Amino acid sequence: MNVIVIGGKGHVGTYLVPRLVEAGHTVVNVSRGQARPYSAHAAWARVRDVQIDRDAAERTGDFGDRIAALGGDVVIDMICFTLESAQQLVEALRGKVQHFLHCGTIWTHGLSVRVPTTEDEPKRPFGEYGIRKAAIESYLLDQARRSGFPATLLHPGHIVGPGWAPLNPAGHFDPRVFAQLARGEKLLLPNFGMETVHHVHADDVAQAFQRVIEHRSISIGESFHVVSAQALTLRGYAEAMAAWFGAEPNLEFLSWENWRTTVSEKEAQATWDHIAHSPNCSIEKARRALGYEPRYSSLQAVQESVEWLIAGNFLALTEFASRRDGRS
Numbered sequence: 106m107n108v109i110v111i112g113g114k115g116h117v118g119t120y121l122v123p124r125l126v127e128a129g130h131t132v133v134n135v136s137r138g139q140a141r142p143y144s145a146h147a148a149w150a151r152v153r154d155v156q157i158d159r160d161a162a163e164r165t166g167d168f169g170d171r172i173a174a175l176g177g178d179v180v181i182d183m184i185c186f187t188l189e190s191a192q193q194l195v196e197a198l199r200g201k202v203q204h205f206l207h208c209g210t211i212w213t214h215g216l217s218v219r220v221p222t223t224e225d226e227p228k229r230p231f232g233e234y235g236i237r238k239a240a241i242e243s244y245l246l247d248q249a250r251r252s253g254f255p256a257t258l259l260h261p262g263h264i265v266g267p268g269w270a271p272l273n274p275a276g277h278f279d280p281r282v283f284a285q286l287a288r289g290e291k292l293l294l295p296n297f298g299m300e301t302v303h304h305v306h307a308d309d310v311a312q313a314f315q316r317v318i319e320h321r322s323i324s325i326g327e328s329f330h331v332v333s334a335q336a337l338t339l340r341g342y343a344e345a346m347a348a349w350f351g352a353e354p355n356l357e358f359l360s361w362e363n364w365r366t367t368v369s370e371k372e373a374q375a376t377w378d379h380i381a382h383s384p385n386c387s388i389e390k391a392r393r394a395l396g397y398e399p400r401y402s403s404l405q406a407v408q409e410s411v412e413w414l415i416a417g418n419f420l421a422l423t424e425f426a427s428r429r430d431g432r433s
Contacts, residue, residue, distance in 0.1 A: 106203075108318070109177035111135045111159070112184035113152075114142045116264045117208065121181070121311035123148035128315065133175055143268030143307075163190060169197025179318055181206040188240045195248055195256075202255065204321050205245075206314060209260040211303065211330060211384045213239040220301075221336075221387035224260075224328050232378060242328060249326035257317050257324040259310070262332035262384060265406045266307035267413035274343035276302065276376035277368070283411050284420050286343060287350035293357050295364040298340030300380035305332045306406035309399040316395040329391040333403040336385040345404050346411075 113122045113134035119142040125132050126148035133153045142149065155175065162168035172180060172194060180202050185191050191207070198205060212235035214222055230239040248254035265271040273282040275294060285292045313331040317324045337345075340356065347354035365373040391397035401409070414420045 106178040106318075107131045107133070107176060108179045108181065109133045109135060109172060109175050110181045110183065111172065112182070114140045115183055116143065116266060116269065116307045117261070117310045117314070118183055119143040119146075119268070120266075120308040121314050122152055124311050124315050125318075126151050130179075133177065135172065135175075143266065159184070159190075163193060166193070169194045173197045173201050177202055179204045179206065181208075181314060183208045185241060186234075187237055188244055191241045191244055195245070195254055199252075199254060204318065204325065205254065205256045206317055207241065207245055207256060207258045208314075209242055209258045209328065210235070210238050211260045211262050211332065211386050212382055213242055213260060214384065214386070215239075215382070217383065217385065220385040222330075222385060223387045224330060224390055231381075235382075246326060246328065255321075255325045257326070258328040259313055259317065259331050260328060260386075261310045262303035262305045262330075262336075262386065263379075264307050264310060265304050265410045267410060269410070270414060270419070271407045271410040272302055272304065272379065274339050274346060275368075275372075276300070276339060276379040277372040278375060279368075279372060280411075280414050280420055283346065283350075283414070284422055286347040286354070287352055287420075287422050289347070289352040289355050291355045291357055292343060293359055293364060293367050294339050294343065295359065295361050295376060295380060297358055298343065298356065299338050300383040301336040301338055301385045302342065302379055302403075303332045303336040303384040303386055304403040304406050305399065306401040306409070309333070309401055309406075312400070313391060313395065313397050316391075316397055320395050323394055327390075327394070329395065329397070330386040330388050331391065331397070332384075332386050332388055333399050333401060333406065334388065335403065337403050339380070342404075342407075346407070349404070349408060 123146040215230035245256040
């Protein structure tokens with residue numbers, strides 16, 4: 106099949122596009138510029154790159170038409186963030202594609218009531234990102250069920266993998282938190298450290314997209330969580346990473362109001378967003394319907410990312426690398 110991937114050189118696309126090529130699909134990657142995937146793969150030599158500035162094309166109203174003109178059997182949209190953007194694309198592709206896949210987010214759930222949260226739980230999104238993505242989901246599912254538009258939605262958790270810093274045990278993205286844990290330095294955590302985060306390796310997300318394409322008939326009109334098998338508490342995450350580094354965890358817990366004064370405003374906002382959501386999502390639907398089985402646990406996915414940080418000298422932890430080599 107001819108597969109169009111919008112935003113195919115990002116975190117997930119780095120793994121998804123080579124998977125599709127190796128599965129025998131013809132792949133067109135649509136992106137704004139000449140960005141490179143996070144890791145090299147020979148399959149990219151067989152991918153056609155098409156440059157389209159989505160924002161500019163949407164302002165002139167022809168983005169959807171330009172995507173439709175590429176003649177895709179399947180269109181995968183990795184970078185849709187507004188309802189208007191989704192509507193423009195759907196109207197242009199209606200009757201012209203066999204399958205449309207949208208990358209959502211588990212933050213469409215907002216506040217959880219029962220955990221692990223399933224896809225059919227009532228949604229109470231909050232925050233601009235979650236609210237916007239929930240509106241897109243509602244629209245696409247309505248289009249699938251009322252007018253037959255062949256849409257499927259996949260909702261990843263906190264995507265991790267080599268090439269970027271993972272969400273850390275303090276709920277933000279400063280990689281120095283991992284250095285603190287490796288050295289046995291005191292790490293401050295908010296509240297009692299019992300809020301949850303739910304990671305997923307980018308290749309496991311790519312696996313889910315590939316499986317949805319392979320299971321078109323049962324996936325149209327459906328949404329699926331794409332996360333690791335289990336979420337982590339901040340405390341458990343910190344303790345496990347300290348142990349992985351060969352160190353003893355040295356944790357201290359502060360009330361939110363006190364803890365937020367110990368970090369930058371940007372980090373405090375990131376942590377609040379993550380602990381307020383405290384996602385813990387079920388993958389049973391994707392397992393049952395698609396055969397989805399994540400290769401990585403949350404910790405394994407994070408550890409691969411941290412090893413990349415260390416190897417690239419983004420973390421000054423040469424002593425950790427020596428210890429690891431000595432144990433192997």
